[in-house]
Amino acid sequence: MSIIQEKGCQTHGVLHLNYAGISDRDFEDFKDFKSEETEFIYLKRNLLTNVPPAVLQCSALKHIYIEDNELVELPPEICQLHNLCVLNVTGNQLSSLPHTIGQLKNLTKLQIGNNRLTSLPKTLGRLSHLVTLEASRNDLQTVPRELLGCSSLKLLALDKNKLTWLPRQLCWLPSLQELSLAGNFLQYLPPMLFKQPRLKELVLDENTALHYLPYGTAVYETFYSPLLEVSANHVHGNDVVCGHMQEVDPGRSFLVPPPEITDVLTSTHRVPRLEELTMRTVARLLRHQEDVYVLGLPREVADHLAFPTDICAQEQLGNSCQNFVYKSAFPMVFKRHHILRGLLACSYTCFLECLKI
Incomplete structure (x- = not known):
C-alpha cells in the first residue's frame, strides 16, 4: 500500500491529502488515482516540489489547494485544467508564473501569496472571470497594467511586496471593491484611484514613504473614513478634514508625482x-x-x-x-x-x- 493510499481519502470527487507528508515520488507510485472523477484536491503542507502530473490529468478538476509545499514552478500544462475555478499555491517557492495561466478562463480565485514572485504575467489580464487575486508577501515591484482586463476582479491583495507605484490603468477596474497595499514602498497613488465608484476598502498601512493622498470628490466622503486604514502612516482617516489649498513647493521632498508626469x-x-x-x-x-x-x-x-x-x-x-x-x-x-x-x-x-x- 502506498503512502497516499494509507493517508489519503478519495470520495465523491474529492481527494484529501493535507498534512500527509507526501513527496513527488509518492504520487508516481499512486496507481489508484481516479483522475477523471476528481473535482477537488487538497494537498496542503506536504513535500511536493512540482505539481504531480497525475493532477494535471484531472479534466474535471475545479479546486486545487497546494499551499505550504516546496513548489519551485507551476508547469505550463496547468492550462489543461479548463474547469479550474480556484488555484491556491500560497506558501511555496515560486519565482514566476507560466504565461499559460491566462488560459484558465474559468478561474475565479487565484492565491499566490508568500512566494518569491518578482513579476506577474501580463496574460493574467485575460482572466475575465477572476474575482479574487491574492498576491501578498512576494517581491513584486509593480503589477501589469493588463490586469485591467480582469473585469470581474473585486479583491486585489498586494500587501508586503516591494511596490513603489501602481499603474493608473488599475483605477478603471470596473468591479474592484477591496484593494490592500499594506507594507509596501509606495510614494504616491494614482489620482484617479479615488474616483473609483465601487471601491469600498483601501488599506495602506506601513507605507512609510507615502506622505500625501490624491484628492477627489469621493475622498472626503468615503475614503477618509474608517475604511481607509493608514494607521501605520501615523494618520487616521477620521482626522482628515478638507481645508484651504495652496500651491505646492516643487522643492518639497514629500511630493512624488506619477511617473508619467515628467x-x-x-x-x-x-x-x-x-x-x-x-x-x-x-x-x-x-x-x-x-x-x-x-x-x-x-x-x-x-x-x-x-x-x-x-x-x-x-x-x-x-x-x-x-x-x-x-x-x-x-x-x-x-x-x-x-x-x-x-x-x-x-x-x-x-x-x-x-x-x-
Missing part, C-alpha cells in the same frame, strides 16, 4: 507643454470614440488618451473646467485643519489659473 510645472510656467495641449485637444475630438487603439495611434499616446492621469481639480470642486491631465500639470496640496503628521492631500490642475481657487 514635468511638474512651477509658477514660472503659464501653460502646459505642447505635447500636453495636443493630447487634450485630441481627447476632446475623440470624446465619443469608444476605442482609441483602433485609430493607429502610438501605443503610449493611445494609452494616455484612454486612461488619463487625472482630472483638473477645478472640475472636482464643481467648477467649469473640463480638462483631463495627461503628462504635465500644476500640482497643489491641501492644508488641513488637524495636524496629520505630514500627510496632505494632493491634486493637479491643468493651467496655472486653475490653481488660484
Whole structure:
C-alpha cells in the first residue's frame, strides 16, 4: 500500500491529502488515482516540489489547494485544467508564473501569496472571470497594467511586496471593491484611484514613504473614513478634514508625482507643454470614440488618451473646467485643519489659473 493510499481519502470527487507528508515520488507510485472523477484536491503542507502530473490529468478538476509545499514552478500544462475555478499555491517557492495561466478562463480565485514572485504575467489580464487575486508577501515591484482586463476582479491583495507605484490603468477596474497595499514602498497613488465608484476598502498601512493622498470628490466622503486604514502612516482617516489649498513647493521632498508626469510645472510656467495641449485637444475630438487603439495611434499616446492621469481639480470642486491631465500639470496640496503628521492631500490642475481657487 502506498503512502497516499494509507493517508489519503478519495470520495465523491474529492481527494484529501493535507498534512500527509507526501513527496513527488509518492504520487508516481499512486496507481489508484481516479483522475477523471476528481473535482477537488487538497494537498496542503506536504513535500511536493512540482505539481504531480497525475493532477494535471484531472479534466474535471475545479479546486486545487497546494499551499505550504516546496513548489519551485507551476508547469505550463496547468492550462489543461479548463474547469479550474480556484488555484491556491500560497506558501511555496515560486519565482514566476507560466504565461499559460491566462488560459484558465474559468478561474475565479487565484492565491499566490508568500512566494518569491518578482513579476506577474501580463496574460493574467485575460482572466475575465477572476474575482479574487491574492498576491501578498512576494517581491513584486509593480503589477501589469493588463490586469485591467480582469473585469470581474473585486479583491486585489498586494500587501508586503516591494511596490513603489501602481499603474493608473488599475483605477478603471470596473468591479474592484477591496484593494490592500499594506507594507509596501509606495510614494504616491494614482489620482484617479479615488474616483473609483465601487471601491469600498483601501488599506495602506506601513507605507512609510507615502506622505500625501490624491484628492477627489469621493475622498472626503468615503475614503477618509474608517475604511481607509493608514494607521501605520501615523494618520487616521477620521482626522482628515478638507481645508484651504495652496500651491505646492516643487522643492518639497514629500511630493512624488506619477511617473508619467515628467514635468511638474512651477509658477514660472503659464501653460502646459505642447505635447500636453495636443493630447487634450485630441481627447476632446475623440470624446465619443469608444476605442482609441483602433485609430493607429502610438501605443503610449493611445494609452494616455484612454486612461488619463487625472482630472483638473477645478472640475472636482464643481467648477467649469473640463480638462483631463495627461503628462504635465500644476500640482497643489491641501492644508488641513488637524495636524496629520505630514500627510496632505494632493491634486493637479491643468493651467496655472486653475490653481488660484
